[in-house]
Amino acid sequence: MSKITFAIGGVHPDDAKLARGCAIEVLPLPETMYVSMAQHLGAPAKPIVEVGDKVKTGQVIAEPGGFISAFVHSPASGTVKSIGPRKDLAGNPVTHIEIAVEGDEWVEGVDLSDTLVTEIPEDRAAILDKIKACGVVGLGGATFPTHVKLNPAPGSVAECLILNGAECEPYLTSDYRIMLERTKEIIVGAAIMQKVLGGCRTVIGIEENKPEAIEAMRKALTELPYSIEVLPLKKKYPQGGEKQLIQAVMHREVGSGGLPISVGAVVQNVATSLAVYEAVQKNKPLITNTLTITGNCLPVEKMHNYLFRIGMPLSYIAEYAGGVPEGAGKLISGGPMMGRAIANLDAATVKGSSSILYLTAESTRRGQESLCIRCGRCADACPMGLEPFLLRKLYFAGDVEGLEANAAQDCIECGCCLFSCPAYIPLLDHVRQAKGMAMAAIRARAAKK
Amino acid sequence: MAYIVSPNPHIHAAVSTKKLMLDVIIALCPAAIVSFLFYGLSEIAIMAFSVASCVVLEWAITKYMLKRPSSTGDLSAIVTGMLLAMNLPPTCPLWVVFIGAVVAIAIAKMTFGGIGQNIWNPALVGRVFLLVSFPTYMTDWTVPAGFISSVDAFSGATLLGQVPILGALEADKLVSLQTLFHNVGGSAGEISALALLAGWVYLLVRKVIKPWITLSIFATVALVALVFHAVDPAQYTGPLFNLLTGGVILGACFMATDYVTSPMGTWGGVIYGIGIGFIVMMIRYFGSYPEGMSFAILLMNTAVPLLDMKFHHRKYGRK
Amino acid sequence: MDSIVIWTIVILAGLGLVLALMLFFIAKKFKVEEDPRIELVEKTLPGANCGGCGYAGCHAFADTAVKAADLSAHFCPVGGNDVMKQVAAILGIEMVEKAPQVAVVRCNGTCAVRPKINVYDGAASCRVKAALYSGDTGCAFGCLGCGDCVAVCEFGALSMNPETGLPVVDDAKCVACGKCVAACPKKLIELRAKGPRGMREFVSCRNTDKGPAAKKACGNACIGCGICVKTCTHEAITLENNLAYIDPAKCKLCRECEAMCPTGAIHGVNFPKPLDREGIKGRVAARKKEVSNE
Structure with a gap:
């Protein structure tokens, strides 16, 4: 039993990694794909192709719209059919580039072979440029542009690179599968990032409910020349939260509003590491990712882990996997704790898509809200040590100062509060708004200065 | 759909x-x-x-x-x-x-x-x-006929009620191991300390409550009694007597730990428990009521909003 | 015994006297000089402290009004022109009369015409719902129906109609304080001139989607067809982003646009007679014929 975990709060949902035994399958190309311009944190990308243009697989079709932004590449070869607003999974219009797929003809210079390239380029700047040019963003959920994260501001030193293989969300198995099937690539990716960061300590944190992944990583590391360690972590949600992982591994805490680098930490997801490997060693842009089809109303034989092209509509993948199961009451993109409910299944997949999760209505519908009994479970569960019951009260009172004083802005929206509330009070729904209020106040003050 | x-x-x-x-x-x-x-x-x-x-x-x-x-x-x-x-x-x-x-x-x-x-x-x-x-x-502590008869039944007063009559020294002697199993004479629920503690342990195991409030009450009651008893055993009853009588166990396990009226944070809870333990001992030693547990809990209930304001959970990244 | 009573009375009376004197002198010494007109103005105000004027309550309004050179930045929506006239009289400055306004809900996507396509299961708050997604109907612009506007209204002027799922404004109670305008995350509520005898004509839709998409989502949506713009002889209607808007200042309440609207997005309220759709259509058609003949 690993004792390595974060110090405050946390909950223990049933891990339900039902699709853990499903090997990764490659999805065939659909007839049409829709590439979103807002699939990373920061400014949306700007399309650089025009309607009617012929594009190849891996060709840049949009460039960064700001400092924190990313390149976007065509997921297939074909013709740009349209550029315009299309509904995302929340039903809100986002600019998409529609591509009529005609084949899979790649751009020049991409190594499509399976050979493992372990030799890491020497030039740090060149590596960063490649990561940027290939549109790599954090695939753990936040989709923060990776080249920005790997290039800390002058003066800050990276002391530890933490590779996040916790996959603490129940049901999801995509990270688990790539850790088993693409073990060495992930390790080389980590070594590349380690080099970029100046050769700091590098650990791969994996929750101990994935012993096969821990074993595979350890075995692969003995065969590779890098100084990287594997760290089994206790199974506790949200172990994979960036701040929680830093606390678990380094016993340091990132200050409110601070970046991980302020305590010498850089956290990257294992899937990001794989993308970094493909970008740097194979020159392959980020146009694929792994996604799990799972749920509690699906027989295990109908579950899948797919390698999908970014831009395939969710509905296409769902159809290919056998359609939305009969008993599904809620469709979720991402895990059941932090994932987003899918309001529009026709939405296109984005870089950060990690699952289509089918939950029965009974298992997911919220219970009847009743009065707070002051049991304090929300505060005990909060991994940031916040008091959601108090924040909710302050939110209703419109007390922005109180919200700030009680650290509403530190909420990581992990959902532990509502998960553990016996009165089914929609704590996170309100605390998220409260967080917005507190952050707006902080930003306004910063702008004044 | x-x-x-x-x-x-x-x-x-x-x-x-x-x-x-x-x-x-x-x-x-x-x-x-x-x-x-x-x-x-x-x-x-x-x-x-x-x-x-x-x-x-x-x-x-x-x-x-x-x-x-x-x-x-x-x-x-x-x-x-x-x-x-x-x-x-x-x-x-x-x-x-x-x-x-x-x-x-x-x-x-x-x-x-x-x-x-x-x-x-x-x-x-x-x-x-x-x-x-x-x-x-x-305060009518007549024992009605039960399914199990009790030999050492007192009628008229509880064990704590005996203190002014018998004096602290004699009263202390009334408490024995037997009191753990049945302490006849008192509120109906506190007859068996063991049964109450079993229930408390069940709540702990089920993670319904945390032990800190109860433990801090017990510790404070025992400590205050220990000090006073050491000073003057003829005047003040001892720790065991005070722990096992007058609803301390019932109060500490089930009443003081009520979610609604107890502090939410651990440290708030500890202070709250110390407060209850101290007040109950003061009432017993110096007040006119022989028991005092109810008053002690109600008084500290009143202080809960204050304790909640003062004692917050430890926040991540803030010292 | 008697002496105890007497002494008690004497001491208490003495104590009372001393304290009264102390209070008197403290009040004298620490008196805050305040413009007496502030109190006068504040007394004139309705005292709702709703903040509808943009100030933090009636006292703040009075305080700033007394110091202001003119009343252009001060208007109490609750008291209206009558109260403002009194305030102006107290301060001896001119006031600008404002046409009375009322909150208007610009969504007519009733349950009947705007089918639900999913089931919302979060906190009953429009703000929360809007932050999550576009809503439980096909229209991303329409009313979310959780009643944030009803919750903020301090005058009981708003209520949810369970049949339509939309908020209803009670003209008599609405003071146009603007709280609901700020509370609506979809920006559906507009303060509009109340109009003569409450009659007013407005586009009850905010959907800027293209016609077919708007129509598919809601039977009462403005599809941006522009018929109203062509019909209007007063140039009161503008069309922008597939959405028509009627300028209340130019509208002559002829109801022609309402009759000609193919979807029912244009709304007329408080008219004494029901809309004579066919009559107006005939009239408009005849006028067009005349124009084309010329």
């Missing part, structure tokens, strides 16, 4: 107010059963009547006065009813029980808005109201 859409999280720990209250009811059962055994049918009648009164009162108030859906489904009224019955002497007339239920539910709980809103523990408010209003009924 219209699917559900909601913000995260999409799953729940499947814990509910009802389930928590059910655990409390289960935890109270050993002590209740022991009291039935010793005090017989009259105690069963008191318990049944108290629970029924509380439930019916809450139902009626939500329906006819507050005009909102009934909250009796959360079982908290049953807990209040059980605790009230366990805090009354086994000879208490039913009409007095009913008045206690009215005060507990109508005044102490629903006036504030129902579960979670009240400042003081409803059952204790009911008990203290009865204690002040009907001292004769509330």
